[in-house]
Amino acid sequence: MEFGFPELAAIRLGFGLSPHMQPPADVDAILAGLATAAPDGDAVSLDEARASALSLADLGKAARDGGDAEREKLNQLSRDLRDFNTIALQQRIARAIDDPSGFGERLVQFWADHFTIRAAAAGQHKLAVAFVDDAIRPHIGGRFEDLFVAADLHPMMLLYLDQTSSVGPNSRFGKARASQGRLAGLNENLAREAMELHSLGVGAGYSQDDVRELAELLTGISYNPKVGVEFLPNRAEPGAETILGTSYGGKRQPSADDIRAAFTDLARRPETAAFVSRKLAVHFTSDTPDEGLVTAMTARWRETRGDLAEVYRVMITHPALVDSFRDKARQPFDFMVASLRALGVTGEVLRGWDIRTANRVLMQPLGMMGQRWGAPLGPNGWPEEASAWITPQALSARINWILDIQKRVLGDDLPDPRELMLTAFGGTQSEKLAWAVPKAESAREGIALILASNDFNRR
Structure with missing residues (x-):
């Protein structure tokens, strides 16, 4: 395999390579993703989340005391909030696809999982999105103590x-x-x-x-x-x-x-520096991370009193980033984003999908792959180990999705698999895959070979 730091960084720290943008050239280009992951124009405010919950409660009371008209209003609002949950996923994936380095949005995923929450009812859907926009995004490049306080004392965490x-x-x-x-x-x-x-x-x-x-x-x-x-x-x-x-x-x-x-x-305790540094190393490098990497990250954490950008810098520049290449399995969300990104689907295109398409292409398949959106199994979040994601059932769901998006998203506008291989891997593909893809009997088969491969499902 012949590849450089940009390709390695895009695959390991982001959501893979894209035909629409160059991979990050250096460490500073990767860390620039911290700013791009800040709340944007689609951010949900706490006031908006509160108003949504109050409206649902008011309509619920009116429906109990009233007739069919009030019940229909309640049902419509409930449907709107379910649709909002799908739109939130659509927007999150669109941002991840368009993130130049991918690192900022990967960190949003990591920290939102570290501080796991789960909406218990439709009235909390907007509050769950506000949690990410209000507590996670503004703090991923700052000090851990600010992130910790913002997340654990957020209304969504108090409720969860x-x-x-x-x-x-x-x-x-x-x-x-x-x-x-x-x-x-x-x-x-x-x-x-x-x-x-x-x-x-x-x-x-x-x-x-x-x-x-x-x-x-x-x-x-x-x-x-x-x-x-x-x-x-x-x-x-x-x-x-x-x-x-x-x-x-x-x-x-x-x-x-x-x-x-x-x-x-x-x-600020040293135990926190060690525990969270290790968790970052596990998520981004290996289920059994290099102890030298964990030690270096922990030391930098303590030197800077939890300056997360400095801790990330140690991880990005450590030899373990290269040595543990493809040790990690891509979780379903990561796999979905990386696939769409490699295929050249843009955030603009994805945002244009209607609810039915977003449900069919994003929401439902994500659940079939084992990572139901907004519904972690417990407060410890999603598992990290590859064995939790690389199973016969989960791989079957991934393959079915790959075949489905070729028809629903790409239609007849299929990329040449040989070009897609270069786009998706940037020279990191195995010799076995490089031999097999040009021999595929059709473009659809070649695309499926690439996206279903071990090379693509690991980072």
């Missing part, structure tokens, strides 16, 4: 991890509920995931007591679509909470500032 139901047992509200024989207890979900999945990692030396103390500190913070995120002192557990040896709160009036201080300290 049931923080809105958490009440301090000794708070005024908690005691009043208890005196009435009504349950109003502490919920540890957000505290546990903040430490176990989002910062320190499993086995980092914290205890169940630390989790409970953080959960008690978190009481009082909640979300109401009518007012947004709010801190309710009467629900907050009184007194100071000690987390990993540091005391927070205990003032006369509980405050959300104490919560932000605790999260900032978690973000």
Whole structure:
């Protein structure tokens, strides 16, 4: 194989090569993707998400109290919100296809999965998109502590991890509920995931007591679509909470500032630097990453107090990026974007598809490949290991999609497979594939050989 850094970077760090743009020439060109991944004109604001949830609630009440007309309005809004979920996927894929280096949008995918959320109902669909636009995109090139606080204290995270139901047992509200024989207890979900999945990692030396103390500190913070995120002192557990040896709160009036201080300290701990650096290395290089790479990324993290752009720079320039080429399996979303990108489909074309086409070509196949849009199986997000994605059933779904898009998207305007091979791989193709593609009996067969190959399904 003969190829250079640009081809390697496009395949490993982005969504592959495209006939419409040159691969990133150097490290600075890759890091420029951090700016291009910022919120754009399609971003969903928290106000828009709140308004959507309130409208659905109002129509739900009207439908219960009214007749057929009110129920039809409710059904229409529910359909619109389901369509919105498809449009959100369409827009995300369009941005990924058009991202010059692909790295910015890959990071959006990584961090949105690291801070996993899931909309529980139609009324949360816009809030889930606002989570990415409001908490993830603005912070992927900044300091981890800012990203951490923005994500874990975002309304969507508060709802997903049931923080809105958490009440301090000794708070005024908690005691009043208890005196009435009504349950109003502490919920540890957000505290546990903040430490176990989002910062320190499993086995980092914290205890169940630390989790409970953080959960008690978190009481009082909640979300109401009518007012947004709010801190309710009467629900907050009184007194100071000690987390990993540091005391927070205990003032006369509980405050959300104490919560932000605790999260900032978690973000700055050396265990967080090691855990998240390793997770980045696993996602971008290998399921069993080079220990020298992880050590170097962790060291740079600690030197810069979590400057993510500097941590990425270490990863991009480390020899492990070359040494572990094609160790990683492309997840279904990545595979779909890389395929469309290699075939020359543009974001403009994709945005022009109607809902039916977007569902048929994007939403439904993604679920068939095992990565249902917006529906991770748990708070730990999607699996990284290749064995989770390269299975007979998943590969069959990928092949079916490849055959389907040739008819639905390309029609009779098929690229020459020999040219597509050069476009898609930039010289990184294996000798076996290079031998097989020119011998394909038809253009459709040649395209299928390329996109279904091990070379293309790994990066």
